Amino acid sequence: MVDAVVVGAGPNGLTAAVELARAGLSVQVYEAADTVGGGARTEELTLPGFRHDPCSAVHPFGIGSPAFDALPLAEHGLRWLQPEVPMAHPFPGGDAAVLGRTIGQTAASLGPRDAPVYRRLLSPYAGHWETLAADFFRPPWAGLPKDPYRFVRLGLTGTPPAAVLARRFHDPKGRALLAGLAGHAITTLTQPFTGAMALLFAIAAHERGWPVARGGSQAISDALAAHLAELGGTITTGVTVRKLDELPPARAYVFDTSPTALARIAALGDAYRGYRYGPSVFKIDYALDGPVPWTNETARRAGTVHIGPTYTEIGEALHRAVTGRMPQTPFLITAQPGVVDPSRAPEGKHVFWAYGHVPRGWHGDATDAVERQIERFAPGFRDLVLARCVTGPAGLAARNANYVEGDIACGAFSGLQTVLRPKLAAVPYATRRPGVFLCSSATPPGPGVHGMSGHNAATAVLRHLARA
Numbered sequence: 001m002v003d004a005v006v007v008g009a010g011p012n013g014l015t016a017a018v019e020l021a022r023a024g025l026s027v028q029v030y031e032a033a034d035t036v037g038g039g040a041r042t043e044e045l046t047l048p049g050f051r052h053d054p055c056s057a058v059h060p061f062g063i064g065s066p067a068f069d070a071l072p073l074a075e076h077g078l079r080w081l082q083p084e085v086p087m088a089h090p091f092p093g094g095d096a097a098v099l100g101r102t103i104g105q106t107a108a109s110l111g112p113r114d115a116p117v118y119r120r121l122l123s124p125y126a127g128h129w130e131t132l133a134a135d136f137f138r139p140p141w142a143g144l145p146k147d148p149y150r151f152v153r154l155g156l157t158g159t160p161p162a163a164v165l166a167r168r169f170h171d172p173k174g175r176a177l178l179a180g181l182a183g184h185a186i187t188t189l190t191q192p193f194t195g196a197m198a199l200l201f202a203i204a205a206h207e208r209g210w211p212v213a214r215g216g217s218q219a220i221s222d223a224l225a226a227h228l229a230e231l232g233g234t235i236t237t238g239v240t241v242r243k244l245d246e247l248p249p250a251r252a253y254v255f256d257t258s259p260t261a262l263a264r265i266a267a268l269g270d271a272y273r274g275y276r277y278g279p280s281v282f283k284i285d286y287a288l289d290g291p292v293p294w295t296n297e298t299a300r301r302a303g304t305v306h307i308g309p310t311y312t313e314i315g316e317a318l319h320r321a322v323t324g325r326m327p328q329t330p331f332l333i334t335a336q337p338g339v340v341d342p343s344r345a346p347e348g349k350h351v352f353w354a355y356g357h358v359p360r361g362w363h364g365d366a367t368d369a370v371e372r373q374i375e376r377f378a379p380g381f382r383d384l385v386l387a388r389c390v391t392g393p394a395g396l397a398a399r400n401a402n403y404v405e406g407d408i409a410c411g412a413f414s415g416l417q418t419v420l421r422p423k424l425a426a427v428p429y430a431t432r433r434p435g436v437f438l439c440s441s442a443t444p445p446g447p448g449v450h451g452m453s454g455h456n457a458a459t460a461v462l463r464h465l466a467r468a
Contacts, residue, residue, distance in 0.1 A: 001249045002026045004461065007241050007265070008256025008440065010038020010402070014224035015067050015451030016254050016439045019458035021231035025465075028248065029233065032240040032401065035218075036225045038256065039400060039408070039441075040449045042216025046287040046387035049346045053217045054285070054391070054399060055408060057335040057353060058304050060086075060204035061448040062220060063211050064133050067455035076226035079214040081340045083303030086210035089177050090296040090377045091309045097177040098298055099205045106177075106202070114174035121157070121168070122202060125150060129207035136200065137445045139456040141427065158196025161188075163315070165195035172310055179314040180306035183331055186278055186357060187413040188322050189315045194413075210303055212337040216344065220449060241265060244436070251468070252461045254437045256454065258402050258410055259422045266436050275422050275442070278413060279321040280393035280406025282330075282366040283355035287387040291350050292336055294378045301339060307332035307354075307373055321357035322414075326364060330356030332373055349386070361393050361405040402440055409447040410440055421446060429457040430464070437461055 006017045009031035021027045035041070039055040046052065062068060063080050087099035098109035103122045107115035125132060131147035132154065138145075145151035157165070162182035166175045166189070181198035182189055204210070213219040225235055241247060244266045255262045259272035294300050308314040308331035317327035338350035345351050356370055367390055374381045391399070393406025402410045411421055422428060422442045429437045439457030441447040 001251065002028050003250065004252045004254060005030065005247050005250040006254045006256065007247070008038065008402075009036035009221070009225070009235060009237070010256050010440070011040050011220060011224065011449045011451050012439050012441060012454035012457070013038065013254070013256030014221060014228060015454030016256070016458040016461075017233050018071060018224055018228050018231065019067070019455055020461060021228055021233045023462055027228070027233040029228070029235040030239045030241055030247070031235065031237045034238050036235060036237065037218055037221040038402070040217040040220045042218035045285045045389040050287040050349065050351050051216050051344045052285040052351050052353065052389065053335070053337070056217055056449045057337055058210050058212055059217070059220070059449050060201060060208065060210045061450040064129055064204050064208040065450035065452060066133050066137060067451040071224070071227060073220070073223040073227065076223035078219050078223040080211040081214050082209045082211045083301065083340045085298055085302040086205040087304040087306060088296065088299040088302035089180050089306045090294060090299050091173070091176070092376070094295045096296040096298050097173045099177065099181075099202060101206060101209060103206055106206070110169075110174045110177065111171055113170040117168050117170070117174060121199065122206065124153060125203045126206065129203065132203065137450065137452040139444065139459055154196060154199060158199050159192055160195050161190045161192055162194040162198050163189045165198065166311055175311035176309060176314065179311045180308060180331070183306070183308075183314055183318055183333070185413040186281070186318075186409050188319045191414055191418065193418045212303060212341055214341055214343065217449065224451070251465055252435045252437065254439050254457055254461060256440045257438070258404050258440065259438060259442050260404060261401060262431070262438050266431065266433055268431055268433060271432060272422055276412040276414065276417060277360060277404045277407040278409055278411065280358050280360045280362060280396065281355040281408055282358045282362070282370065282393070283353060283391045283396070284367060284370055285389040285391075286352040286385055287345070288350040288352055288384045289386055290348065290384050291338065292352055292378050293380045293384070296377070299377070303335065303337065303339060305334045305336065307334060307377055318357060321359055324359045326358055326362060326366070327356065330366065330369055330373055332356050332370060334374070358393065360407055363392065363394065365390070365392070410442045427460050429460040435464065
């Protein structure tokens with residue numbers, strides 16, 4: 001009998017497997033796709049030589065992950081590359097708010113009235129990423145926070161919606177910057193805890209950067225898989241698990257799947273009946289004949305560019321997607337890894353991706369809306385397009401079963417589910433079936449390529465096995 005079987009070889013499943021193997025357990029991993037990766041893959045989606053990240057491309061919480069920090073991933077090929085500018089947020093007329101590597105650089109880009117506002121918000125956390133990450137990414141039973149003062153301060157500041165936090169800013173730049181950061185939660189700006197989401201993304205930029213993985217996000221998954229093999233674990237790809245009894249006997253089963261899939265596979269009935277999925281995204285991967293011709297010069301040096309010139313425009317786009325209506329003008333999150341990683345495309349060429357939010361399960365084509373929005377801030381963009389790979393909600397779900405109806409967060413960021421994923425439980429990774437655990441981004445701390453859901457689930461497994 002094997003000690004642990006892990007289903008799903010995304011970053012969380014691989015991290016869980018590695019943590020269990022490091023504890024001396026025998027581990028087998030089963031993955032439905034032909035390669036490992038989940039939401040951290042790299043593929044030639046458009047033309048030969050153009051290496052695209054089908055989902056996650058920029059990793060502020062990856063480089064800042066306590067789980068990844070403790071693993072020898074660099075020994076297995078993972079290299080973080082830092083763009084000169086983590087994120088730019090351009091405005092009509094050629095100006096931009098800049099999320100820089102320092103608080104001062106960012107504050108200066110917001111103008112004289114909002115520079116001190118930004119400094120007051122962020123300065124208390126400068127130099128404290130390690131304890132903040134440990135406290136906010138930890139499992140629920142971990143006891144007192146390592147830094148109670150900053151944990152409570154960030155909680156009090158960030159628990160109100162981004163809509164409340166935005167009122168501290170006097171001018172459009174600061175409000176739009178905050179809205180764009182909160183938009184990564186894929187929910188309305190009036191949801192509680194969206195303020196905390198915005199602040200954590202900003203703190204991560206100042207403390208650890210918003211890097212890309214050299215060669216593509218696949219490098220993260222490959223490094224985890226290589227370390228697992230080094231520890232004696234095995235990975236079998238091309239295996240779709242439909243029922244628990246299809247798996248070999250084990251002391252514990254760990255699923256990097258959606259709660260819905262786990263309930264079906266493990267015969268858990270209506271255990272996750274109340275779990276809700278959120279809106280989807282419409283994503284386009286581009287092969288370009290050159291760099292994106294942003295009007296704003298700083299945007300040309302940024303790894304990530306947010307496109308949505310006002311707080312109101314961003315908020316309206318998010319609200320429409322959440323409430324089941326296609327945004328008239330989408331808020332776009334774009335990534336251009338080629339500014340720091342020339343290996344992604346042939347010499348002189350670039351890869352670029354952009355996504356906007358759409359209702360869950362939406363079946364339309366937003367290509368024109370996305371490209372019109374890009375052209376507002378990068379005139380001539382369409383002239384550089386050599387090829388594009390368009391992926392709507394159905395395509396996202398087909399590529400990754402965890403993206404239910406195209407929900408790349410594997411669960412809505414709304415109500416109590418924001419902090420009580422996948423449901424209220426002392427150990428959210430455990431299920432009512434002994435020895436069966438969930439480790440996907442549907443569990444705390446939630447979405448992102450950081451492996452912490454897998455790390456925390458592995459801790460729960462080890463506690464369970466110690467008592468067995």
